[in-house]
Structures are given as C-alpha cells and as structure tokens.
Amino acid sequence: MADDKRTQSLMDKVWNFFTSLKLAITVLIILAVSSIFGTIIEQNQPMEKYQQVYTDASVRIMDALNLFDMYHSWWFLLLLVLFTVNLSCCTIDRLPRVVKIVRNPKTTLDEGLEKSLGLVDRWKKKGALDAWVEKYAEAMGKEIGKPRVTRNSDIVHLYAESGVVSRFGVYVTHLSIVIIFIGAIVGNVFGYKGYANIPEGGSVRQIPTRGGTRPVDLDFEVRCNKFSLTFYNDKFGNPTQQPKEYASDLSIIENGREVLRKKIVVNDPLQYKGIWFYQSSYGPTGAATAQVAVVDPAGGPVTGLALAAGQKTALPGYGTITGVDYQPNFQGSGPALLVVLEKPGQPPAQVWLPQGKPDVDRKRNDRYFFSFGGLTQGFFTGLQVAKDPGVNVVWVGCTLMVIGIIIAFFMSHQRLWIRLAPSADGRVEIVLAGAASRNRLAFEKKFEKIQDDFKAVSA
Amino acid sequence: MHIALLKVTTAFYLVGALLYLYFIVTLKERGAKLGRMFLLIGVVLHAVGFVARYVAAGYTPITNLFESLSFFALAIVAVFLVTELRYNLRVLGAFIAPLGFVFSVFSAFQSGEVARLAPALNSYWLPIHVMLLFVGNAVFAIAFGAGIMYLLQEKEVKRKRLGAIFKRLPSLDVLDEINYKCLTVGFPLLTLGIITGSIWAEYAWGSYWSWDPKETWSLITWLLYAALLHGRLTVGWRGRKAAILAIVGFCAVLFTFLGVNLLLPGLHTYSSLSG
Numbered sequence: 001m002a003d004d005k006r007t008q009s010l011m012d013k014v015w016n017f018f019t020s021l022k023l024a025i026t027v028l029i030i031l032a033v034s035s036i037f038g039t040i041i042e043q044n045q046p047m048e049k050y051q052q053v054y055t056d057a058s059v060r061i062m063d064a065l066n067l068f069d070m071y072h073s074w075w076f077l078l079l080l081v082l083f084t085v086n087l088s089c090c091t092i093d094r095l096p097r098v099v100k101i102v103r104n105p106k107t108t109l110d111e112g113l114e115k116s117l118g119l120v121d122r123w124k125k126k127g128a129l130d131a132w133v134e135k136y137a138e139a140m141g142k143e144i145g146k147p148r149v150t151r152n153s154d155i156v157h158l159y160a161e162s163g164v165v166s167r168f169g170v171y172v173t174h175l176s177i178v179i180i181f182i183g184a185i186v187g188n189v190f191g192y193k194g195y196a197n198i199p200e201g202g203s204v205r206q207i208p209t210r211g212g213t214r215p216v217d218l219d220f221e222v223r224c225n226k227f228s229l230t231f232y233n234d235k236f237g238n239p240t241q242q243p244k245e246y247a248s249d250l251s252i253i254e255n256g257r258e259v260l261r262k263k264i265v266v267n268d269p270l271q272y273k274g275i276w277f278y279q280s281s282y283g284p285t286g287a288a289t290a291q292v293a294v295v296d297p298a299g300g301p302v303t304g305l306a307l308a309a310g311q312k313t314a315l316p317g318y319g320t321i322t323g324v325d326y327q328p329n330f331q332g333s334g335p336a337l338l339v340v341l342e343k344p345g346q347p348p349a350q351v352w353l354p355q356g357k358p359d360v361d362r363k364r365n366d367r368y369f370f371s372f373g374g375l376t377q378g379f380f381t382g383l384q385v386a387k388d389p390g391v392n393v394v395w396v397g398c399t400l401m402v403i404g405i406i407i408a409f410f411m412s413h414q415r416l417w418i419r420l421a422p423s424a425d426g427r428v429e430i431v432l433a434g435a436a437s438r439n440r441l442a443f444e445k446k447f448e449k450i451q452d453d454f455k456a457v458s459a
Numbered sequence: 460m461h462i463a464l465l466k467v468t469t470a471f472y473l474v475g476a477l478l479y480l481y482f483i484v485t486l487k488e489r490g491a492k493l494g495r496m497f498l499l500i501g502v503v504l505h506a507v508g509f510v511a512r513y514v515a516a517g518y519t520p521i522t523n524l525f526e527s528l529s530f531f532a533l534a535i536v537a538v539f540l541v542t543e544l545r546y547n548l549r550v551l552g553a554f555i556a557p558l559g560f561v562f563s564v565f566s567a568f569q570s571g572e573v574a575r576l577a578p579a580l581n582s583y584w585l586p587i588h589v590m591l592l593f594v595g596n597a598v599f600a601i602a603f604g605a606g607i608m609y610l611l612q613e614k615e616v617k618r619k620r621l622g623a624i625f626k627r628l629p630s631l632d633v634l635d636e637i638n639y640k641c642l643t644v645g646f647p648l649l650t651l652g653i654i655t656g657s658i659w660a661e662y663a664w665g666s667y668w669s670w671d672p673k674e675t676w677s678l679i680t681w682l683l684y685a686a687l688l689h690g691r692l693t694v695g696w697r698g699r700k701a702a703i704l705a706i707v708g709f710c711a712v713l714f715t716f717l718g719v720n721l722l723l724p725g726l727h728t729y730s731s732l733s734g
Binding site for chain 1: 658
C-alpha cells in the first residue's frame with residue numbers, strides 16, 4: 001500500500017510537472033532567449049567561414065553545441081518536444097474540466113455562488129412570482145440568451161449564458177500549434193528543398209537538394225523556354241541596372257509531351273505534382289555579345305556580326321573590328337558600344353556607336369559604316385524547387401490558430417443569474433448576478449445597464 | 460508633395476509632443492487639448508501623405524527604412540489617439556507623442572525619394588503583412604509607455620511620497636489594465652502578421668519558415684508576449700512583472716524592426732532596409 005502511494009505520488013509529480021504553467025512560461029522564455037544565438041551566428045555556413053570569423057576554440061565550442069545549425073539541433077528540437085508535451089498535457093488536464101463546466105453549467109444561484117460573484121444586485125417587486133419569472137426570462141432572452149429555468153419549491157432560478165465557445169479558444173490555439181508542428185515534421189520527412197539553374201532553351205530532370213547527398217529525380221522534365229529580364233528606367237526614360245521583373249517561361253514535359261506551360265515571376269510560382277518551382281535568381285550564361293550591323297553605304301548587302309568583348313573579328317577587304325567597351329548610358333543618351341577599327345597600314349580608330357542612332361557612323365565616310373543593335377546576353381534562370389506535403393497541414397494549423405486566437409481574445413463567456421423568491425413582506429425578492437470570463441470592465445458596464453433595465457421592468 | 464507633407468507632419472508631432480509635455484508639467488488642460496488637436500491634424504496630414512506617396516510610387520509605401528519608420532510613426536500616433544479617446548488618458552501622450560515624433564524625425568533623415576520596388580516585394584501580401592505588424596507594434600508601443608508609467612508610479616507609491624508624479628499618472632490598476640488590453644490586441648495582430656508573412660514567404664521563396672533573423676526575431680517577440688500572456692492569466696504576473704515584460708517585449712519589437720536590418724544578415728535585408 002505504502003509503495004503504491006509513493007509511485008502514485010511520483011506519477012503525480014511527473015504529471016504536475018508537465019501540466020504546470022510555470023514550465024510553459026519557462027520553456028517559452030528559454031526558446032525565446034536561445035533563439036537569439038542563431039540570429040547572431042550565421043547559420044549553415046561553410047566551416048571555413050566560421051574559422052575566419054571566430055577563434056578555433058570558440059568554433060569548437062559552438063560546433064559542439066550545434067550553434068551553426070541550432071534550429072535543427074537535438075537540444076532545440078528537445079525544447080520543442082518539451083513545449084509540445086507541456087502544451088498537450090495542459091490541454092488533457094484542463095479540457096475535461098472546461099467541458100464539464102460547459103455541459104453542466106451552474107444554473108442555480110445559491111448563496112455560495114452569490115458570495116463568490118462580484119456583480120450582484122437585489123431588489124423587490126410587487127406582484128405574482130410567476131409573472132415576474134416570465135418577465136425576467138423574456139428580458140434575459142433579449143440581453144444574453146434564452147434562460148434555463150430551475151424551480152426549487154417556491155424559489156425560481158433563471159440562468160442564461162453567451163459566448164460559451166470562448167472557453168475553447170485557448171485549446172483551439174494550442175491544438176493549432178501541435179498541428180503546425182505536425183505539418184512541419186511531415187514536410188521535413190517527406191519533402192525536400194532544392195534548386196535548379198536552367199539555361200534558356202535547356203531543361204532538367206534532376207534537382208540537387210539542400211542538405212541531401214543525392215539529387216532528386218523528377219518524373220518529368222522542366223524546360224526554360226525563355227528568360228526575360230526588364231529593368232527600371234531612370235527619370236529620363238533610360239534603362240538603369242535595377243531589375244524590375246524577371247520571368248521564366250517554363251514548360252513541364254512529361255513523356256515527351258508538354259503538359260503545362262507557365263511564365264513564372266517572383267511571387268508567382270509554378271506547381272506540378274506537388275512540386276513547386278519558384279523564380280529565385282538568374283545569371284548570365286557565357287559572356288554577352290554585341291550585335292553590330294555592317295552597312296555598305298553604296299548599297300551592298302548588310303552583314304550582321306556578333307562581337308564578343310575584346311575579340312578581333314575580321315572583315316574581308318576592310319580590316320578588323322573589336323568591341324572594347326559598352327556603356328549602358330553613354331553621355332546620357334542610352335547604351336552605346338565602343339569599337340576599335342583597324343585597317344592594314346593605318347592607326348586604329350576608336351568609334352562610339354550609340355544604340356539609339358544607327359546612322360551616326362555614316363558621317364565617317366568610310367568604306368563601311370557600323371551600327372550597334374544592342375547586347376545579346378544568354379541567361380540561366382535560377383529556380384528554387386520545393387516539395388512540401390506538410391504545407392497544407394501547416395495552413396490548417398495557421399487557420400485554426402487565427403480562429404482560436406479570435407475566439408480566445410475577442411469573445412467572452414458571459415453568464416447571468418436571477419433568483420426569484422417570495423419575500424417576507426409579500427413582495428418578490430429578485431437577486432441578479434453576473435460573471436464574464438474576460439473583458440470584465442466591459443461586462444461591468446453591460447451589467448450596470450442590465451441592472452437599470454431590469455429594475456425598471458414593470459409588471 | 461508627399462515628402463513635404465511628411466515633413467510638415469513631423470512638425471505637428473513635435474508641437475503635439477511638446478504640448479503634452481507642457482500638460483504633464485503644468486497640468487493645464489489646455490496643453491493636452493491643443494496637443495491632441497496637433498496630433499490629430501498631424502495624423503490626417505500623415506495619412507494624406509501616405510496615400511499621395513502610394514499614388515506616386517505605385518505601391519504601398521512601406522518598403523524601405525524611410526517609409527516604414529514613417530508608417531510606424533503614423534500607426535503609433537493613430538493608436539494613441541484611439542486609446543486616449545477610450546481611456547481619457549492624456550498623460551500617456553507625454554510618453555507616446557515623443558515616440559511618434561522620434562520615428563517620424565528619423566524617417567525624415569532618410570532619403571525620401573520614391574525607390575524602385577524590388578521584384579520580391581511586388582506582392583499584395585506586402586501591405587497586408589507589413590501593416591498588420593506595424594499596427595500591432597504600435598499597440599505594443601502603448602503597452603511600453605504604460606509599463607514605464609507603471610514603474611514610475613509604483614516607485615512613487617512605495618516611497619509613500621504621493622507628490623508631483625503620483626498626481627499626474629493614472630492609478631496602477633488602470634495602467635495594468637492598459638497593459639493587458641494592449642496585449643490582447645497586439646498579440647493577435649502579431650500572430651496574424653507572422654502568419655501572413657509565412658504565406659508570403661511560401662509563395663516567394665518556397666519556404667514558409669526559414670529561420671532567417673527577421674523571422675526568428677518576430678518569433679522571439681511572439682514567445683515573449685506569449686509568456687507574458689500566460690503569466691498574466693495564470694500565475695498572476697500582474698503589475699510590476701507585466702510592466703517589465705511589456706518593456707522588454709517592445710525592445711524585442713524594435714530589434715525585430717530595426718536591429719535585424721541594421722545589424723544582422725538575412726533574407727529580409729535584400730532591399731537595403733525593408734520592413
């Protein structure tokens with residue numbers, strides 16, 4: 001027996017530990033404070049980078065404490081587990097009590113309850129008790145809700161409540177956190193995050209993943225049909241170097257057939273078979289080439305050249321042309337190309353070819369004149385690729401959290417009691433009492449109004 | 460036009476703040492009344508300036524330090540005016556109006572030129588996410604002001620020297636009530652702000668949570684206020700403890716907003732300084 005009692009009390013102790021709100025507050029604060037480390041120490045960087053920033057000894061200590069990837073470390077996850085267990089135990093411990101209160105409300109206003117309530121008032125009315133019961137039942141119906149009537153011999157109790165759901169707001173919120181965690185776990189176990197750099201015209205079937213050793217095989221192909229990049233213009237309408245929008249025209253190819261095509265931009269991804277492709281970055285493939293037209297003023301055919309930077313290109317019967325410089329905004333009038341023209345036996349000549357003025361070079365009165373048609377740059381598109389089967393679970397959790405918080409914070413369980421009893425002087429004694437689970441100040445005002453209204457009710 | 464309007468607003472906030480300070484020193488009602496009028500005109504001008512800038516820029520102007528400091532000032536002063544209306548707490552103005560002025564003036568030090576919007580910010584989640592958070596932050600600013608007043612008043616009460624300060628500040632009960640009220644409004648707003656941010660991040664980056672410093676700090680702030688909330692509801696953290704936590708919480712709010720951008724690396728810092 002004694003043994004039994006001791007184990008019982010140990011179990012109780014464990015249970016009390018996990019259901020205690022002190023634990024909840026402690027865990028919340030430890031989570032908050034420990035999270036700071038991961039914002040100061042850059043996470044998931046290569047070791048060499050840490051060794052540059054910190055001394056060897058501190059790198060070793062921080063590494064041992066998993067501070068370089070702390071949000072996935074065993075101790076941080078343990079804290080989250082403790083948090084979840086605490087949350088669940090608190091719910092298991094308290095929810096049945098709340099359900100009991102909600103299902104079996106105290107519908108009679110006895111002396112004990114009356115003393116425990118702050119908002120109580122009493123007055124007397126002349127007339128028949130039953131007539132007043134009816135009057136006040138109607139009045140309560142207007143204020144809070146249709147009352148339940150309990151008769152104890154010649155005493156009648158009326159009880160009405162509203163906003164009873166607010167009692168559950170906190171549990172809905174707690175449940176939502178558990179659901180969000182479940183969603184996050186599902187995403188981590190069954191999903192992946194990767195990236196793909198696809199040059200224009202190219203396609204990929206495999207996605208290298210972050211943290212994974214082997215790339216993921218897609219059972220379809222993603223092709224980048226076109227990558228487009230637009231820049232903001234400055235005040236004068238000339239393009240700046242600041243990107244306004246970058247977009248990839250993507251196709252999903254399955255079994256040799258295009259099954260889906262979409263132009264994606266930042267903030268507007270493509271999804272196929274639960275795998276999402278996000279526009280994330282871009283970059284040049286190879287060097288840019290300058291498009292130069294070679295025009296014969298005598299009316300000969302126009303030849304097009306693609307000049308790579310610094311590379312001499314021969315023009316038979318003329319000499320060579322080399323693109324040496326490019327300026328996006330030459331003398332305030334837009335992009336221009338600087339070329340060096342070399343003819344046998346003559347010193348090289350430098351000529352600026354503005355893109356907006358194709359005929360300007362004609363003035364040189366040369367055998368040929370040149371006009372610059374713009375730079376051509378091949379791009380690759382940088383895509384983030386993510387599969388997260390848990391994300392919808394997370395959204396369900398988030399929705400529940402919003403609902404739970406609204407219920408918990410903006411609704412109040414309001415209760416109102418009236419006890420009617422025959423008084424010694426032949427009148428009816430009426431006792432009014434009220435309680436609210438939150439926002440007591442506002443309920444006090446409401447109660448005052450009810451007091452005045454109810455006292456003024458006439459037979 | 461909008462830059463000039465925002466500068467004029469700052470002047471109104473300054474005069475409003477000075478009038479409220481004048482009120483708390485002399486206890487002359489006129490000071491508080493005039494102060495409120497100046498703040499009210501300031502807020503209206505500020506709102507007009509905000510809309511004018513929206514029209515000029517073509518996006519909700521809360522994308523860089525200038526714009527977000529300015530919007531924060533607007534939110535703080537607006538939330539204060541609403542609080543004052545409900546609780547008739549003129550003294551709070553002496554603590555909050557200067558705060559609105561400081562943010563407004565800091566914003567005036569930044570370049571007010573309309574910047575070009577980075578592609579990542581071009582989303583309808585931008586106004587939803589950022590505005591929810593700033594209004595929430597403004598509510599926490601009120602709790603911060605009330606917290607400081609609480610500590611001052613408590614000191615006064617403990618010394619049993621009910622003098623100049625005691626006369627001017629509201630009772631401890633009222634201050635504690637404001638603390639709680641702000642928590643019940645600010646916390647839902649902060650939660651909604653974090654959730655909308657997650658949704659946006661999922662659509663922009665493919666990850667609803669990536670532990671970047673801004674996200675983490677918003678979570679730290681959330682955890683602190685959650686601790687305060689549970690402490691209040693269940694283990695009786697009222698009064699002094701609640702006031703201190705409201706102050707600490709607001710420091711976390713400020714760090715999430717400013718410190719992260721200025722001191723820490725991360726995704727949210729892509730466009731120089733964004734909200």
